[in-house]
Amino acid sequence: MxxxxxxxxxxTRRFGGLTAVDDVSMTLASGRLNAIIGPNGAGKTTFFNxxxxxxxxxxxxxxxxxxxxxxxxxHRIVRAGVSRTxxxxxxxxxLTVADNVRAAVMAHEGVMSPFRSIxxxxxxxxxxxxxxxxxxxxxxxxxxxxxxxxxxxxxxxxALALANEPKLLLLDEPVCGMGPQETERAVAKIKDVARxxxxxxxxxxxxxxFSIADHILVMAQGAILAEGTPAEISANAKxxxxxxxxxxxxx
Amino acid sequence: MTxxxxxxxxxxxxxxxxxxxxxxxxSIIFGLLDIINVAHGDLFMxxxxxxxxxxxxxxxxxxxxxxxxxxxxxxxLALERFVIRPTIRQAALTIVTTFGLSMMLxxxxxxxxxPQPRRMAPPIGGTVPLFGIDYDIYRLFAAxxxxxxxxxxxxxxxxxxxxxxIRAVRHDPETATALGIPVARVCGITFALGxxxxxLGGVIAAPITxxxxxxxxxxxxxxxxxxVIGGLGNLQGTVAAAVLLAVMEGLVTSFANPTIARIVSLxxxxxxxxxxxxxxFAGATR
Amino acid sequence: MSAAVNRAALLVLAAxxxxxxxxxxxxxxxxWTNVVTEILIWSLLATSVNLLFGxxxxxxxxxxxxxxxxxxxxxxxxxxWNAGFWGGTLAGIVAATLMAVVAGVLAVRLTWHxxxxxxxxxxxxxxxxxxxAKPITGGDDGLSFSAPPVFDAFGLKLTLADTVTxxxxxxxxxxxxxxxxxxxxxxxxxxxxxxxRENDRRARLIGINVYLCRLTAFILAGAVAGxxxxxxxxxxxxxxxxxMFYHVSGEATVWxxxxxxxxxxxxxxGTALLxxxxxxxxxxxxxxxxxxxxxxxxxxMFAPRGLAGLWSDGLAKLSGRSASQPDPQAGAAEAPx
Numbered sequence: 001m002x003x004x005x006x007x008x009x010x011x012t013r014r015f016g017g018l019t020a021v022d023d024v025s026m027t028l029a030s031g032r033l034n035a036i037i038g039p040n041g042a043g044k045t046t047f048f049n050x051x052x053x054x055x056x057x058x059x060x061x062x063x064x065x066x067x068x069x070x071x072x073x074x075h076r077i078v079r080a081g082v083s084r085t086x087x088x089x090x091x092x093x094x095l096t097v098a099d100n101v102r103a104a105v106m107a108h109e110g111v112m113s114p115f116r117s118i119x120x121x122x123x124x125x126x127x128x129x130x131x132x133x134x135x136x137x138x139x140x141x142x143x144x145x146x147x148x149x150x151x152x153x154x155x156x157x158x159a160l161a162l163a164n165e166p167k168l169l170l171l172d173e174p175v176c177g178m179g180p181q182e183t184e185r186a187v188a189k190i191k192d193v194a195r196x197x198x199x200x201x202x203x204x205x206x207x208x209x210f211s212i213a214d215h216i217l218v219m220a221q222g223a224i225l226a227e228g229t230p231a232e233i234s235a236n237a238k239x240x241x242x243x244x245x246x247x248x249x250x251x
Numbered sequence: 252m253t254x255x256x257x258x259x260x261x262x263x264x265x266x267x268x269x270x271x272x273x274x275x276x277x278s279i280i281f282g283l284l285d286i287i288n289v290a291h292g293d294l295f296m297x298x299x300x301x302x303x304x305x306x307x308x309x310x311x312x313x314x315x316x317x318x319x320x321x322x323x324x325x326x327x328l329a330l331e332r333f334v335i336r337p338t339i340r341q342a343a344l345t346i347v348t349t350f351g352l353s354m355m356l357x358x359x360x361x362x363x364x365x366p367q368p369r370r371m372a373p374p375i376g377g378t379v380p381l382f383g384i385d386y387d388i389y390r391l392f393a394a395x396x397x398x399x400x401x402x403x404x405x406x407x408x409x410x411x412x413x414x415x416x417i418r419a420v421r422h423d424p425e426t427a428t429a430l431g432i433p434v435a436r437v438c439g440i441t442f443a444l445g446x447x448x449x450x451l452g453g454v455i456a457a458p459i460t461x462x463x464x465x466x467x468x469x470x471x472x473x474x475x476x477x478x479v480i481g482g483l484g485n486l487q488g489t490v491a492a493a494v495l496l497a498v499m500e501g502l503v504t505s506f507a508n509p510t511i512a513r514i515v516s517l518x519x520x521x522x523x524x525x526x527x528x529x530x531x532f533a534g535a536t537r
Numbered sequence: 538m539s540a541a542v543n544r545a546a547l548l549v550l551a552a553x554x555x556x557x558x559x560x561x562x563x564x565x566x567x568x569w570t571n572v573v574t575e576i577l578i579w580s581l582l583a584t585s586v587n588l589l590f591g592x593x594x595x596x597x598x599x600x601x602x603x604x605x606x607x608x609x610x611x612x613x614x615x616x617x618w619n620a621g622f623w624g625g626t627l628a629g630i631v632a633a634t635l636m637a638v639v640a641g642v643l644a645v646r647l648t649w650h651x652x653x654x655x656x657x658x659x660x661x662x663x664x665x666x667x668x669x670a671k672p673i674t675g676g677d678d679g680l681s682f683s684a685p686p687v688f689d690a691f692g693l694k695l696t697l698a699d700t701v702t703x704x705x706x707x708x709x710x711x712x713x714x715x716x717x718x719x720x721x722x723x724x725x726x727x728x729x730x731x732x733x734r735e736n737d738r739r740a741r742l743i744g745i746n747v748y749l750c751r752l753t754a755f756i757l758a759g760a761v762a763g764x765x766x767x768x769x770x771x772x773x774x775x776x777x778x779x780x781m782f783y784h785v786s787g788e789a790t791v792w793x794x795x796x797x798x799x800x801x802x803x804x805x806x807g808t809a810l811l812x813x814x815x816x817x818x819x820x821x822x823x824x825x826x827x828x829x830x831x832x833x834x835x836x837x838m839f840a841p842r843g844l845a846g847l848w849s850d851g852l853a854k855l856s857g858r859s860a861s862q863p864d865p866q867a868g869a870a871e872a873p874x
Contacts, residue, residue, distance in 0.1 A: 052742065054738075054741070073746070074741040074742060075741055075744045075745055075746045075747070078741075078742060078743060078744035079744050083742070084742055086738075086739075086742075090736055090738060090739045090742075091736065091739060092731070092732050092735035092736050092739060092740075093735055093736070094731070094734075094735050095731060095732070095735060099728060099731075102728060103728050103729065103731075103732040103740075103743060103745075104743040104744075106725045106728060106729070107729070107732075107740075107743045107744040107745045108743070108744055111725045112724075112725050112726050112729060113724055113725055113726065114720070114721045114724050114725075114726040114727075115720045115721065115724055116724055116725070117723050117724065118723060118724060118725055118727075118728050121725075157739075160739070160742075160743055161742075163743065164743070164744055281650075285650070287650050287653060287654065289787070334834055337838045338834065338837045338838050341837050341841045343590075343594075343596055343649075344596070344794065344837050344841065345650075346596060346598060346650070346653050346790075347596075347787075347790055347791060347794050347833060347837055348833070348834055348837045348838075350787045350790070350791065350830075350833065351791065351829075351830040351831070351832070351833030351834040351837070352830065352834060353830070354826050354827065354829055354830030354833070355827050355830035355831055355834070356830075357826070358824040358825075358826045358827035358830065359824075359827055361823075361824060362823070362824040362827065468784075472657075472661055475654065475657075475658075479654065508669055510665045510666075510668060510669040511669070513665050514662055514665050514666060517658050517661055517662045517665070518662060520658055521643070521655060521658050521659065521662070524647065524651060524654060524655050524658070525643055525646060525647070525655070528651070
């Protein structure tokens with residue numbers, strides 16, 4: 001692979017007087033699991049929102065695998081192969097697990113016939129079943145999503161994100177709010193997915209980050225503070241001082 | 252001709268100040284409780300009817316102008332407690348709830364007070380020469396009284412403890428809760444305050460409009476125009492927009508069909524909603 | 538089990554509707570047949586509210602605008618172009634649909650309360666315009682016309698003057714409309730609608746063009762309201778600007794909510810309940826709207842899923858499962874502010 005999984009040039013976004021993302025240029029190589037860490041308010045989620053088009057950039061550009069994404073509408077960016085999960089897990093609560101996934105697969109396939117029944121698409125139904133099996137929610141296929149446990153909702157959200165066969169998957173705090181067992185299950189799943197898709201995660205759980213990331217990028221006050229391998233980051237004095245130290249008083 | 256234009260402009264100003272008072276009530280309710288109160292016009296109507304009934308019963312308009320807002324405040328507290336609060340969880344449906352409330356208020360008044368429109372004699376008769384025309388003293392009084400009520404409201408909001416609490420909840424209900432502000436009670440008081448302001452506008456307006464169960468229907472769109480054009484949540488903007496719109500409609504009426512004036516106002520309102528959601532008077536930046 | 542019960546209930550409903558002209562005249566010649574005709578027509582307006590709120594999560598308070606365009610489309614086509622019944626109905630639908638395209642392009646940029654306000658504002662603009670354009674619209678007094686025959690060939694002439702013929706024509710068109718909507722709502726497009734209603738942010742993040750989706754629903758709702766308006770114009774043989782006022786929109790919204798949004802037939806039952814109530818009570822109690830207002834508040838308070846919600850909860854209880862389904866508006870209610 002030649003093009004980087006995700007590349008930004010001078011990406012900037014201001015909210016009033018606050019510059020949430022400040023002239024960020026980064027190149028996240030393909031084929032490894034990238035993590036972005038940083039204290040609250042460092043601009044990580046804003047950065048994701050800029051990449052997925054949910055916020056418009058004031059300046060700068062975004063490219064994923066060589067495809068320019070800057071200021072495209074969010075649904076076009078999804079169709080270009082960039083998927084994302086949210087910090088507060090977000091699915092279609094009133095729909096069944098199967099319909100959740102079906103909606104995502106149909107959106108990806110561009111199916112929107114107004115007169116055919118949704119159940120008459122054989123290939124799509126098979127793909128829906130595969131995705132549900134992949135995240136291990138077969139038992140709940142006909143259950144409404146809003147009745148699932150938090151960990152299962154996170155898995156369902158992952159299935160939705162995988163429905164468009166993403167080339168780049170952005171995970172915003174994937175294990176936030178999970179118990180130890182759920183975390184373990186989610187981490188295994190992320191590792192598994194990362195074998196075939198480029199993954200960028202934002203995560204506060206340092207244990208998780210240092211166990212799965214190949215490359216870590218540290219953000220603070222909207223800018224990149226440091227980047228490198230987990231070993232380099234944990235040895236970085238600047239990071240220790242401004243972030244890892246600060247993280248302890250946070251809770 | 253210029254006399255007529257001038258008189259209509261002054262009429263517009265008088266109405267604008269009264270509407271500003273009502274619209275301000277609507278605006279604080281929207282800003283704090285995030286509800287579209289379709290019944291707000293009917294609370295104004297209750298004020299006109301209540302004003303007429305009390306003034307007739309006691310023989311004094313001045314008793315009515317004191318009593319009606321107090322009664323309305325109590326009614327507002329009750330409505331918030333027994334209608335708004337139990338339905339606020341269905342946040343998307345508040346417009347339906349208040350529409351139901353509006354039906355109840357209108358039909359309630361029609362059943363008790365009767366369907367026929369009445370007029371109320373102004374408590375102060377006579378005219379006063381004003382820049383070459385003879386102008387009703389009562390209308391001038393109404394304008395000044397409304398302006399004083401508006402000023403009093405802003406002083407209350409900015410200078411008292413309760414006013415500060417209302418502003419705090421408006422700004423950030425979660426932090427306000429964390430600071431120990433009783434948010435539910437502040438919401439109730441705000442709704443009651445908005446109700447009292449609509450009713451006070453009703454008493455003031457009673458002698459210069461017809462008094463019947465339907466008057467709220469006409470006044471409601473105007474109040475919404477003021478709130479939206481002034482900028483949702485921008486209280487000073489609401490007042491400015493109400494006055495500007497009323498004067499504009501008054502002026503347009505002098506040479507064109509009043510309906511045209513109303514259509515123009517509504518078109519401005521849609522433009523503001525679509526392209527300047529923070530109102531005409533907000534800066535261009537968000 | 539509940540699916541089977543629903544299917545049986547649907548058959549009973551269809552049979553009852555087909556039999557209406559045979560039985561109701563026994564009670565009061567023709568009167569109740571006309572009431573049911575009216576219910577069918579108005580239920581379409583409630584359905585157009587439902588399409589928006591129940592399926593894409595946008596509460597419109599201005600559907601009367603498209604109803605009015607349907608009315609005037611039909612009335613003007615008949616009076617000025619000598620259109621027949623079918624031409625007039627089509628003219629009404631087309632007029633309403635075009636209006637919905639123009640209004641929708643702007644309105645669906647907004648959500649939440651702002652969408653409700655803009656829909657009212659648009660309907661008010663045209664209400665005032667229609668009121669003042671008396672030469673064309675007849676304003677408040679309206680525009681009367683005589684209804685052309687529905688069918689006139691091969692020696693067979695069907696006219697709306699016959700209450701029973703009129704009933705079956707309206708029933709046929711209403712049923713056709715519900716049938717089409719049923720197809721649409723179980724199609725991939727319908728699933729998109731529901732995804733947008735449940736969570737518009739997530740819908741965007743799976744690649745749905747939320748704006749286009751909402752616009753599609755808006756136009757569809759406009760067409761359905763237009764059909765209702767055209768049929769109502771033929772039913773009353775007149776069109777009036779007063780039907781474009783926001784109270785008409787409000788009533789349709791109430792019917793939809795009372796019946797239960799997010800279900801195809803809920804609004805039909807809501808409309809039926811409230812119109813039958815009106816017919817029974819308004820003659821003896823002038824202020825019956827007070828009760829309608831109270832009922833509206835009570836439904837929002839205690840049964841926000843309406844009659845349809847009570848029905849499915851009841852079925853679930855009967856079949857022994859717990860009726861723990863949260864209300865369908867949860868998603869809509871959490872729309873971004």
